[in-house]
Amino acid sequence: MSDENHKFDVIRPYGSLTKTDEKQKFTDELKAWQTGAERQALKDAYWDAFQKQRDGVTMYEIRQGIIQLFTDLDAKNKDGLTFFDQPASTKFHGNSLGGLARHCLEVYKRFDMINKEEKLGIPEDSVIIISLLHDLCKWNLYHPKVTVKGFLDERSPFQLKSDCPLGHGEMSISKIQDYIRLADIEKLLIRWHMAPYDYEWKTYQNKVREISKAVEWFFIADYSASLSEGSDDE
Ligand SMILES: [Fe+2]
Secondary structure: HHHHHHOOOOOOOOOOOOHHHHHHHHHHHHHHHHHHHHHHHHHHHHHHHHHOOOOOOHEEEEEEEEHHHHHHHOOOOOOOOOOOOOOOOOOOOOOOOOOHHHHHHHHHHHHHHHHOOOOOOHHEEEEEEHHHHHHHHHHEEEOOOOOOOEEEOOOOOOOOOOOOOHHHHHHHHHHHOOOOOOOOHHHHHHOOOOOOOOOOOHHHHHHHHOOOHHHHHHHHHHHHHHHHHOOOOO
């Protein structure tokens, strides 16, 4: 199904609508999305990945906090949005309902393939954790943007509001570790997943490369996934 089908209809003319109509339209679109098949598919794909086994043991048995994390990802925030409803950016890639989870699943697909082809040796459960959770910093970060007149902004329907700006990769690590312990290689790949776009990359790149070439491959998986969604914006 095309990504276009799930974007807010941001270019539609709002002029003839009253403020109440518009808010109702947003509520209706959200309700349709939340009860629709694609949202369910995104959620199922996360759950399926979290149930994968390593040496006969499912991931949620090894990383017990995953069940609570999954439950919380599926809980509505004060905007009525769950993780599986939220966008991946304000106006660029994944700027749509479900954009964040859709992006992470695309990164998983790409990084899983690269890991095997390039023989990076990253364990499958780590590939899943890293890929599906590397952008957890964006969970509850974007909120519907309502203009001073009370209308949903047509060009940029979401705005960023952070109560605790720790940094991109750092925030993801912090949020994940509220639930599960991460291995060092997982922290490394999540922390540096923006590699050359991270202002500290120049300082750390040699040390990071010494430890694992997987960092830059993960950056490529993430970056190429975002390009396929329409922009390189994070
Ligand atoms: Fe990403």
